Amino acid sequence: MTGEAKIQTQKTTAETGENTWDRGYEIRAIALMSVGFGLVGLDRFIIYPLFPVMAEDLGLTYQHLGLISGVLALTWGLSSVFAGSLSDRFGAKRILIVSTIAFSFLVGLSGLAVGLISLLIIRGLMGIAEGGFVPASIVATIDASKPTRIGMNVGIQQMAAPLIGLGFGPLIAVGLLAVLPGWEWVFVLVALPGLVLAYMLHRVIKTPPATRSPRGDKIPFLAPFKHRNIVFAVLGMFCFFSCLNVLSTFMPSYLTDHVKLPIGQMGAVLSALGVGGFIGMVIVPAFSDRFGRKRVILIALVVEIAALFAAMNAGANVPILAISLFVVSFLNSGVVAITVGPLVNEAVPPAIAATATGFVVGLGEVFGGAVAPEIAGAAAQTMGIDIILKIALVAAILGVLVVAFGIKEPSATDASTAEPVSA
Numbered sequence: 001m002t003g004e005a006k007i008q009t010q011k012t013t014a015e016t017g018e019n020t021w022d023r024g025y026e027i028r029a030i031a032l033m034s035v036g037f038g039l040v041g042l043d044r045f046i047i048y049p050l051f052p053v054m055a056e057d058l059g060l061t062y063q064h065l066g067l068i069s070g071v072l073a074l075t076w077g078l079s080s081v082f083a084g085s086l087s088d089r090f091g092a093k094r095i096l097i098v099s100t101i102a103f104s105f106l107v108g109l110s111g112l113a114v115g116l117i118s119l120l121i122i123r124g125l126m127g128i129a130e131g132g133f134v135p136a137s138i139v140a141t142i143d144a145s146k147p148t149r150i151g152m153n154v155g156i157q158q159m160a161a162p163l164i165g166l167g168f169g170p171l172i173a174v175g176l177l178a179v180l181p182g183w184e185w186v187f188v189l190v191a192l193p194g195l196v197l198a199y200m201l202h203r204v205i206k207t208p209p210a211t212r213s214p215r216g217d218k219i220p221f222l223a224p225f226k227h228r229n230i231v232f233a234v235l236g237m238f239c240f241f242s243c244l245n246v247l248s249t250f251m252p253s254y255l256t257d258h259v260k261l262p263i264g265q266m267g268a269v270l271s272a273l274g275v276g277g278f279i280g281m282v283i284v285p286a287f288s289d290r291f292g293r294k295r296v297i298l299i300a301l302v303v304e305i306a307a308l309f310a311a312m313n314a315g316a317n318v319p320i321l322a323i324s325l326f327v328v329s330f331l332n333s334g335v336v337a338i339t340v341g342p343l344v345n346e347a348v349p350p351a352i353a354a355t356a357t358g359f360v361v362g363l364g365e366v367f368g369g370a371v372a373p374e375i376a377g378a379a380a381q382t383m384g385i386d387i388i389l390k391i392a393l394v395a396a397i398l399g400v401l402v403v404a405f406g407i408k409e410p411s412a413t414d415a416s417t418a419e420p421v422s423a
Contacts, residue, residue, distance in 0.1 A: 025144060026145060028204050029141070030145070030153050030156060032197065032200055032201055032204055033144075033157045034156055034160040036100060036137055037137055037158065037161045038160035038163060039103075039104070039194050039197060040134070040161060041160065041164050041165020042168070042172070043107040043126065043130070043165075043190060043191075044126075045165040045166055046165070046172065046173050046186065047110065048170075048251075049266070049270060051065055052253065052263065053177065053183050057182075058115055058116070062250070062381045063381040064377075065249060065250070065377055066374045066375075066376060066377020067374060068119050068123055069245065070369070070371065070377075071124045072123040072130075073373065074366055074370035075126075075128045076127035076128070076134075077127075077131060077362040077364070077365030078128075078131065078362060079128045079130075079131025080131040080132070080135050080362030081358045083131060083133075083136060083358060084354040084359065084361075085355045087135055087139045087354040091207045092139045092143070092205075092207075092354075093140070093205050093206075095133070096137060096205065098132070099136070100129075100194050100197055100198040100201060102125075102126075102132075103126050103130045103133065104192075104193075104194025104195050104197075104198070105191065106123075107126060109187075110126075110187040111183070111185065111186070111188050112184070135354050135357045135361060137157065138341070139357070140205060141157045150342075152282070152285075154337065154340075155281050155286070155341065159279070160278075162273070162277025162278050162281065162333050163277065163278030166248060166274030166329070167271050167274020168271070170252075170266070170271050171267055173267070174267040223352050223355065224355055224356035225359070227356075228347075228406075229343060229346075229347040229407060230359065231406070232403070233347070236335075236399055236402045237339060237340075237363070238402075239396065239398045240335055240368065241336070241365060241367070241368025241372070242367065242395035243304075243332055243368075243399070244333070245372060246372055246376045246392050247273065247389075249376070249377075250373075250376060250388040251269075251325070253385055254385050254388055257385055259315065261316065265318055268322070269321050269322045270325075272321075272329070273325050273326070273328075273329040274329070275329075276325065276326035276333070277329040277330065277332070277333035280330035280331055280334035280337075281333050281336075282337075284296060284334020284337065285338050285341065285342065288338050293409060294407050294409045297338060297403050298403055300332075300335050301399050301403065304327070304335075305396050305397060307324045308324070308396060309393070310324040311325060311328065312393070328392075342410075343410060344360055368395075372391070372395065376388050379391065
């Protein structure tokens, strides 16, 4: 049996209830999707712990950091919107391979930047490549997963970005800075694993003989917005991403410039963001399987607000800072995983799942990843870097309101009974 036929057999037997499944392929595919998403996180976030050193060499300011973060998020978001639709129509494998090669090459080029303009160009192009990877990787994860393990597998795949990007990223950056001639070489080295991954994706990932949407069908581009939860999921992601991206972008500078921590302690505290996100991506969605999506999201956001208050009043207390950031990332990342995974998947028919995912991730990135850091950077430049925690707090509070008054608790039949998608 060929690989493609095997995947089709998986889908057929899953629907008929027969106990036949290629668990080996599922494990390999989820592992590769997790590594890929981890590298996306590393390539995106490693610039932030390097920024205090880069700023001295390139003459950059807090507002410039907001621009650098914002341009990547903007192009990432726009790319995700269109890549999700392409994945629905043509399958994910080609997009995954091309995106992986492109973002690996571009993160290496970041080491050649000589100023703000070159960084903006390189990071903007990198956002296009990484934005294409995200919805395709989620769809590939769902396609490879046994239906009873979709939520768990999406959580495993999603947790890799905060673990590697925010958890290991600061430690990798600080460690490599100690042994390499300069920050430029850090970008070159972290580009290499992505090229290996692209080859493995080519060898392992299979394309089903029939994609989620038959190639001849024309799906209305805005079809996902006929579903209430997609509209409010997008609004919620504005808030969730704003909180997490503002913290991820500016906490290194907050810790070194405002709290006056040495760079070693800064890296250790910042890694709590990644470790918290890594664990929360799996545990929080698992609770939502038992207690409901909306209820778990609301409880998580309320506790996150309390943790943000603790961080605002921690001063230079390293343990309190680390624990507070761990809790914030644990809960925020878990909420994001619920939103882009089970909540979206349960809200729409399978034929537009990737399109809906692209909208939720992409538009969330445009505002939460591009607009919010730019606002935060301008505010930090004029009012002081300590303003960032207040901005994150406001975003979390708005997220509570969106979920409480907008999200409808999905039922098991929501997607299957939704109106068919037609041209």
